[in-house]
Amino acid sequence: MTARRLTYIMLVRVLLYTLLLGGTVVLHFLWGRPDELGGPYVTVLFVFIAVIYVLNIGYAAAARWMSDLRLLALVQIGVDVLTSVALVHLTGGVDSAFVLFLLLTPIATAVVIGQRAAIGVAVAGTVVLGVAAIAGTHGYLPELPGQKTVWDVTTQAAVRWVLVQGGAMFAVGALAGYLAQQLRSAAERVEAQQARIEDLAQLNSDIVRCLTSGLLTVDHDGRVMTYNAAAMEMLALEGDGALGQPLVELAPELAGAMAQRGGDDGEGAQLSRLEIQIERDGQRRILGVSTSALAGAGGEQRGRIINFQDLTALRRMEQTMKRSEHLATIGRLAAGVAHEIRNPLGSISGSIELLKGEASMEPDSQRLLEIALREIERLDRLIADLLVYARPAEPDFERIDLGKETRGMVGRISGLMSGDTVPEVVVSEASEDLWVEADVDLLSGLLWNLVRNAWQAGERERVEVSVRALGEDRVVIEVSDQAGGLESEESVSRIFEPFYTTKAKGTGLGLAIAQRVVQDHGGTISVESEAGVGTTFRVELPRVRS
Secondary structure, three states: OOHHHHHHHHHHHHHHHHHHHHHHHHHHHHOOOHHHHHOHHHHHHHHHHHHHHHHHHHHHHHHHHOOOHHHHHHHHHHHHHHHHHHHHHHOOHHHOOOHHHHHHHHHHHHHHOOHHHHHHHHHHHHHHHHHHHHHHHOOOOOOOOOOOOOOOOOHHHHHHHHHHHHHHHHHHHHHHHHHHHHHHHHHHHHHHHHHHHHHHHHHHHHHHHHOOOEEEEEEOOOEEEEEOHHHHHHOOOOOOOOOOOEHHHHOHHHHHHHHHHHOOOOOOOOOOOEEEEEEEOOEEEEEEEEEEEEEOOOOOEEEEEEEEEEOHHHHHHHHHHHHHHHHHHHHHHHHHHHHHHHHHHHHHHHHHHHHHOOOOOOHHHHHHHHHHHHHHHHHHHHHHHHHHHHOOOOOOOEEEEHHHHHHHHHHHHHHHOOOOOOOEEEEEEEOOOOEEEEOHHHHHHHHHHHHHHHHHHOOOOEEEEEEEEEOOOEEEEEEEEEEEOOOOHHHHHHOOOOOOOOOOOOOOOHHHHHHHHHHHOOOEEEEEEEOOEEEEEEEEEEOEOO
């Protein structure tokens, strides 16, 4: 049982008795007897109706604090039976038209409680009406002044009348109970169906919302109808502002892909995957796009579904794997060659030192020998770097506060650099309490390689180092310069290859070693460069709890 049904019953009760009160007044005026409105009979009738109003106010107040609404409903229906019988007595007894009010009580019971209670109320109403009829025929019920004799019938006639009314109440109660039960069952089925529909709608919404791939629908005119959170993030859309907008204005790359592959295929065609490049907020992405027809429930075509995934990380990983395989082969070959070269190189260096010690050596010959020694030293450093790259040392991991350690490393690196072209190395951001598992020496060498690379890229330029959190499980180190940037896409794609360098000096192994160190720490390193502006190296490392 619900409080709403009980409220409806109270409203209907007030409405019926209001009609009774208003009808009494109107009829007295129509009959030309308005003076009788002040008589004792009509006064009692008005008081009776006023009591009904007061009772309903009490019911409404009780409904707010009573937890057992069934009990409150039974009390109301019991009072309704008594007041209906009293109204029958006041308005003519066996001739009263208001016996209809008594017939309404089983209906109200069926609606509020159920069929069994309705039949019980019909029986109780019959008993109360029978008692009143017998008492009335024997003169036990008082008659008001101005009231005609209401029970001027024999007891047998009164009993027959009561049985007829009781049968009517029983039939009405049974029928109303059945209909109410059917209505209640139908309402429960509708509620269950509605709940299933809402659950399915919520499940569908959750699935679409949680998809990591972008999902977007357009109508026949190419206007956006819906899109999920992933699509909003990839296409840099703001809230629901893109709904109803032409796709060609919001994402011309997607619209172009549809026009390129779907122009002659018809609305129902499904396109094979197509890769496109988009750029949003300065970030370039590679998207894998496929589309299919959007059909309504009746099979009619409503537009198209566009599904797209961010393949940037996957393509980058593929390139990294290819480069790693290539570099591994080069590394193994170079390590073997370096080992074979280093031994005779030491003998050559020793022999030249002996030649330099001869007193009869010409100055020009001395100068040539010094050049040879310098080149031998350069080759030795190259071989040392190559061996470090090909046969890296096992990292000695410890838990460190990356922000704090970075500040110290930058200070030490600044002290190592000297000369007129030394850049200003500053820590623009170094959040603390960012803990990582790292080898401090290898990490310091990594930072030195990145800063030195920026130093060699542009003289007297400012180099900025920052350390910050990236989500909850990653930290990022960024080393940025304003030295003009790399001039070609090839330079960006090959910058971590061994022996590849864009500078006149250098071995081309520093960044390759830096990449190896980052990989040994379970991280990634990438570079972003804009010609004429500058270059930023980005190192991401796993974050651990302090």
